[in-house]
Amino acid sequence: MSQGQNGAEQRLVTPGMAIGPSAGKRAGSGIITEQETMIATQLGWLQEKNNTMSVHPIHSAYMPRSGDLVVANVAEVRNNLWFMDINGAFQGLLPMSLAPWKVEFGAARQHMDVGNVVLARVQEVDECHNVVLTMKGVGLRRLNQGAVESIPVQHIDRVRGDNNSLLQRLRDACDCRIMVGENGRVWIDGDSKGIAWARKALQMVAEKGHTTEFEAILAEMEQEKKGDA
Amino acid sequence: MGGYGDVQLLRDDGSRLDGRKLDEMRPVKIEAGVLPAADGSAMVTHGLNVAVAAVYGPMEAHPRKIQRQDRAVIDVRYNMAPFSTSDRIRPGFNRRSREISKVTAEALESVVLVERYPRSKIRVEIEILAAEAGTRCAGITAAAVALADAGIPMRDLIVGVASGKIEDTVVLDLDKAEDNYGQADLPVGILPNTGEIAFLQMDGDLSPDEYNLAMEYNFKAAKEIHEIMVEALQKRYEGGEA
Numbered sequence: 524m525s526q527g528q529n530g531a532e533q534r535l536v537t538p539g540m541a542i543g544p545s546a547g548k549r550a551g552s553g554i555i556t557e558q559e560t561m562i563a564t565q566l567g568w569l570q571e572k573n574n575t576m577s578v579h580p581i582h583s584a585y586m587p588r589s590g591d592l593v594v595a596n597v598a599e600v601r602n603n604l605w606f607m608d609i610n611g612a613f614q615g616l617l618p619m620s621l622a623p624w625k626v627e628f629g630a631a632r633q634h635m636d637v638g639n640v641v642l643a644r645v646q647e648v649d650e651c652h653n654v655v656l657t658m659k660g661v662g663l664r665r666l667n668q669g670a671v672e673s674i675p676v677q678h679i680d681r682v683r684g685d686n687n688s689l690l691q692r693l694r695d696a697c698d699c700r701i702m703v704g705e706n707g708r709v710w711i712d713g714d715s716k717g718i719a720w721a722r723k724a725l726q727m728v729a730e731k732g733h734t735t736e737f738e739a740i741l742a743e744m745e746q747e748k749k750g751d752a
Numbered sequence: 753m754g755g756y757g758d759v760q761l762l763r764d765d766g767s768r769l770d771g772r773k774l775d776e777m778r779p780v781k782i783e784a785g786v787l788p789a790a791d792g793s794a795m796v797t798h799g800l801n802v803a804v805a806a807v808y809g810p811m812e813a814h815p816r817k818i819q820r821q822d823r824a825v826i827d828v829r830y831n832m833a834p835f836s837t838s839d840r841i842r843p844g845f846n847r848r849s850r851e852i853s854k855v856t857a858e859a860l861e862s863v864v865l866v867e868r869y870p871r872s873k874i875r876v877e878i879e880i881l882a883a884e885a886g887t888r889c890a891g892i893t894a895a896a897v898a899l900a901d902a903g904i905p906m907r908d909l910i911v912g913v914a915s916g917k918i919e920d921t922v923v924l925d926l927d928k929a930e931d932n933y934g935q936a937d938l939p940v941g942i943l944p945n946t947g948e949i950a951f952l953q954m955d956g957d958l959s960p961d962e963y964n965l966a967m968e969y970n971f972k973a974a975k976e977i978h979e980i981m982v983e984a985l986q987k988r989y990e991g992g993e994a
Contacts, residue, residue: 539908539945564905582903612810
């Protein structure tokens with residue numbers, strides 16, 4: 524039995540696959556322990572970090588957690604609240620008390636209507652998946668310009684890179700503002716050429732970020748962008 | 753002889769009409785990720801059976817009355833295409849498809865970690881494109897691969913297999929003639945890693961010894977199919993795509 528990921532070697536695990544004895548190790552996400560054996564519950568790559576085994580899933584749905592920064596679309600408006608599509612199984616609820624404006628009862632639509640896009644934070648998630656969002660906080664606002672690109676939720680870490688290194692590289696290359704929501708939506712703001720390049724680059728990172736030729740492809744794209752500018 | 757008069761289902765040398773041994777399965781081929789619009793999908797070819805499964809979700813369960821506050825519900829729709837058999841099947845739900853949808857949903861609920869997604873629904877669509885006995889088993893196998901492909905957390909990959917009895921002899925994986933004219937059919941949903949049984953149906957009669965032998969065949973076949981399922985999932989992603 525493999526004891527997890529060693530260097531460049533990655534192990535693809537399927538649900539039900541025994542990973543190894545649980546003694547001395549902690550079960551992280553995508554792993555359960557049954558009869559002192561760790562068992563994978565999701566299809567994905569096995570990872571070991573700080574003595575914790577986890578599965579980095581190949582596909583996953585967005586599960587909101589308190590504190591997540593999300594790019595949300597207004598899906599429904601009521602007198603005193605907005606329902607937001609946060610790319611998850613359930614809509615998020617933004618009450619007028621957590622909006623950045625002073626909203627009169629019945630005037631919610633004057634501030635934000637269906638189809639508007641906002642940068643919000645997840646305030647609270649209860650055990651029944653009721654999600655409450657807030658727009659009170661630094662940088663949280665309605666997004667009136669730019670473009671939103673969707674990437675698979677499981678590839679967000681890949682887009683960010685270590686300490687946001689890759690994200691900063693993309694920002695520098697296209698000279699755009701880029702905000703990555705935990706819900707797989709990325710907001711890009713800049714000139715149209717920069718936005719187009721950033722969208723292409725984001726899709727490329729999501730699709731090829733784990734391959735050996737990734738660095739060469741990105742360098743080539745950066746070179747092309749410099750040539751255009 | 754078989755259950756229906758003089759139909760001969762075993763040759764004089766003891767082998768079956770299609771040349772298989774008593775404990776031999778029909779060829780099985782599995783492909784994961786066949787439908788780009790679904791969150792997860794799979795196609796299972798089991799003998800002449802072709803089953804395609806698509807998984808969508810987890811999503812908010814509608815109508816609200818089906819929501820469960822502590823877990824997800826699995827909504828399975830099993831359907832046979834009108835062209836899947838030699839006689840055209842009238843399109844739409846019927847008694848049989850409702851029954852198979854129900855037992856499949858219950859089998860899948862026992863392996864999916866449904867408590868992770870309260871109030872949600874996971875939709876599983878199983879479409880039988882070609883049928884030659886054993887479609888519910890092929891459908892369950894396809895659904896398990898599709899669920900794994902969709903990233904739904906599960907305790908194990910459930911495998912659908914069947915054994916039966918023809919001419920007083922227990923055989924593995926009945927084909928159409930054996931199913932139609934045989935004496936018993938025992939489809940089972942098995943969790944190969946733990947050896948648990950997630951669903952079991954029986955049509956006809958088996959003695960305790962025959963039942964034990966049929967289950968022995970089923971467990972052996974489940975291990976073989978499980979290996980093919982894992983290979984199909986690994987083949988899709990280990991080639992570099994992820």
